[in-house]
Amino acid sequence: MxxxxxxxxxxxxxxxxxxxxxxxxxxxxxxxxxxxxxxxxxxxxxxxxxxxxxxxxxxxxxxxVKQVAVKENGIALINSKGKMSAVLGVNDSGSGAQSFTSEYExxxxxxxxxxxxxxxxxxxxxxxxxxxxxxxxxxxxxxxxxxxxxxxxxxxxxxxxxxxxxxxxxxxxxxxxxxxxxxxxxxxxxxxxxxxxxxxMFKRLHVHIAYYTVKREPGDDDLARIYYAGNGRSIFRRTGDRPFTQVVLMVGTTSEEIKREIERQPVERQRATFERLFTGAGWEMDGRFLKGLRESTDFYADSLGQVxxxxxxxxxxxxxxxxxxxxxxxxxxxxxxxxxxxxxxxxxxxxxxxxxxxxxxxxxxxxxxxxxxxxxLMFGVPGILTLKSSWAIALFHFIMWLITSTKFDKLIVKLAGEDKxxxxxxxxxxxxxxxxxxx
Missing domain, CATH: 3.50.50.60 (FAD/NAD(P)-binding domain)
Structure with missing residues (x-):
């Protein structure tokens, strides 16, 4: 009918x-x-x-979807100097579970x-x-x-x-x-x-996220990167085969003040809050990423949660x-x-x-x-994405190095099913x- x-x-x-x-x-x-x-x-x-x-x-x-898919080869965990301690690849075999980088990005x-x-x-x-x-x-x-x-x-x-x-x-x-x-x-x-x-009905995860793009530079390849800056802050860089680079800033906090400055607020107020939170974070933040944050025309920010x-x-x-x-x-x-x-x-x-x-x-x-x-949610999420202390970050780097160097991550992906x-x-x-x- x-x-x-x-x-x-x-x-x-x-x-x-x-x-x-x-x-x-x-x-x-x-x-x-x-x-x-x-x-x-x-x-x-x-x-x-x-x-x-x-x-x-x-x-x-x-x-x-396949024709426009982003060609990303996985994600690397890096330190403040950009040195990799672990790399999680993409599972494009057509079987098993997909990893952080989906076969269909x-x-x-x-x-x-x-x-x-x-x-x-x-x-x-x-x-x-x-x-x-x-x-x-x-x-x-x-x-x-x-x-x-x-x-x-x-x-x-x-x-x-x-x-x-x-x-x-x-x-x-x-x-x-x-x-x-x-x-x-x-x-x-x-x-x-x-x-x-x-x-x-919106249940907050006490994590706030910002997204924007910057100009692609020669070092931006098909491997995404995540850097832990401490105090609950993490920075993602994703480029793949695109002519631009995506920057994702994530901060975990229960601060009511920060929540009020980000949730459903004007873009300029959100932008100022993330600039304040991430100034001095290290890696590429205080150079191109901070400049891009100020100048971006596609800046978007919000709280993460589940309905x-x-x-x-x-x-x-x-x-x-x-x-x-x-x-x-x-x-x-x-x-x-x-x-x-x-x-x-x-x-x-x-x-x-x-x-x-x-x-x-x-x-x-x-x-x-x-x-x-x-x-x-996976065990430890979202806390594992917004580590606060330097010792927790160092321990996570070691654990991820151990898992990937022994190829245990590939075994997990192979044995797990994609149908949840x-x-x-x-x-x-x-x-x-x-x-x-x-x-």
């Missing part, structure tokens, strides 16, 4: 969900609203892991663009509202996918048969289903459950990806959570043939085991997607 669906957020979840809906039933009318003026093509390097790989294969998009903007183009290719309707966000009235109820930029939701009211949504331009429209795919600070979540409860929503649905409204199930960047499972959520939600909608409330209940129950697995918890990809023949094949 064709549905009229609103998706809030045009990151990874939104276009993926729209594509799955349209391929299942071309009669669906799908509108995606995004508060930014266009699809955002920036963002740091992300991983495609576990169930996310066969989902992209079933969508016919895995080869496109991709820039966030490239993956978003792949999914966006796929959604538009499957649609009969072009993107609208790139200027003032105004919709094309002829398109609003037609089958297909349409994007409305520069617009967001200010209110929702639902009954047994639909959801009335009010937008920032003052218009109100009615939908059979609303999907919130608007990130870890989801406004949709706060509208569903209330401001305080919605915010409390623990007891339920990701309420009536005819559902949460997707980080909005309802944020795994956090340190798990490497954020992209996969977005894809498994969209796949499961679209599958249940197809299976229940238009019975939205029943489909959402099934989605909420059936996606939970995958979210639970995705949100599991042994959970297979859910089967939804109703989605009418291509079967999974061996790559």
């Amino acid at each position: 064709p549905l009229k669906v609103l998706i809030i957020g045009a990151g990874i979840c939104g276009p993926a969900m729209a594509t799955l809906l349209r391929r299942t039933d071309p009669g669906h009318s799908v509108t995606i609203v995004e508060r930014y003026p266009e699809i955002r093509h920036n963002g740091l390097q992300i991983d495609l892991r576990a169930w996310g790989i066969p989902i992209m294969q079933r969508l016919g998009l895995l080869e496109k 991709v820039m966030r903007g490239d993956l978003v663009n792949i999914l966006y183009e796929a959604s538009m290719k499957d649609s009969d309707v072009s993107a609208t509202g790139k200027g003032d966000g105004a919709p094309n009235p002829r398109d609003e109820d037609a089958p297909g996918i349409r994007y409305r930029f520069n617009i967001s939701v200010t209110g929702m009211a639902q009954d047994e048969k639909g959801v009335d949504v009010t937008f920032t331009d003052g218009t109100t429209r009615r939908y059979d289903l609303v999907v919130g795919a608007d990130g870890q600070w989801s406004k949709t979540r706060r509208m569903m459950f209330g401001e305080e409860i919605g915010n409390d 623990k929503a007891p339920h990701a649905v309420k009536g005819r409204i559902a949460l997707l990806g980080d909005a309802g199930h944020c795994a956090s960047a340190i798990t490497g499972m954020g992209t996969t959570v977005s894809l498994i959520g969209a796949y499961t939600l679209a599958g249940e909608l197809a299976r229940h043939n238009g019975d939205v409330p029943l489909a959402l209940q099934a989605y909420d129950a059936n996606v939970k085991p995958y979210i639970t697995e995705s949100q599991k 918890g042994g959970l297979p990809l859910p089967s939804y023949p109703e989605l009418k997607l291509a079967p999974v094949t061996q790559s």
Whole structure:
């Protein structure tokens, strides 16, 4: 049964969900609203892991991911002089678990663009509202996918048969289903459950992260590097085969003052806080990285955490990806959570043939085991990424040297499985997607 669906957020979840809906039933009318003026093509390097790989294969998009994948050869642990004590390589054998560097490393903007183009290719309707966000009235109820930029939701009211949504331009429209795919600070979540409860679902890991890019230099190769600066600070450098170098700053702290200076604050305030915290950190920080921090045009910072929503649905409204199930960047499972959520939600909608409330209940129950697995943190994480004392850092260097020099890390990767918890990809023949094949 064709549905009229609103998706809030045009990151990874939104276009993926729209594509799955349209391929299942071309009669669906799908509108995606995004508060930014266009699809955002920036963002740091992300991983495609576990169930996310066969989902992209079933969508016919895995080869496109391979074409834009970052060629990174692993990660090295270094000291303040850049000397390596251990190197963890990439597992590209097609079997076993992936290491820190995934076989499918991709820039966030490239993956978003792949999914966006796929959604538009499957649609009969072009993107609208790139200027003032105004919709094309002829398109609003037609089958297909349409994007409305520069617009967001200010209110929702639902009954047994639909959801009335009010937008920032003052218009109100009615939908059979609303999907919130608007990130870890989801406004949709706060509208569903209330401001305080919605915010409390975000469980902080007491780690703050900043990302920006600097000009690539001759010494920047296909091996990522991590440097521990002490006092809970770590610095990542990643280049791969890109014409630029990514810098990631991470600091672990329970300071309420630092939290207030970073969480949902203006960029310049966040930038000043990270400059203060990382000045004098050593390695390349006090030279090119500090200069890049001050001059960057793509600086982004936030707190790391996980969203623990007891339920990701309420009536005819559902949460997707980080909005309802944020795994956090340190798990490497954020992209996969977005894809498994969209796949499961679209599958249940197809299976229940238009019975939205029943489909959402099934989605909420059936996606939970995958979210639970995705949100599991490795032993010692996040503390092991933000070591504080010099002796702890020295001990970690020694342990990692011992593990890699004896090739014990390769044995672990070989014996471990990539499907977390042994959970297979859910089967939804109703989605009418291509079967999974061996790559």
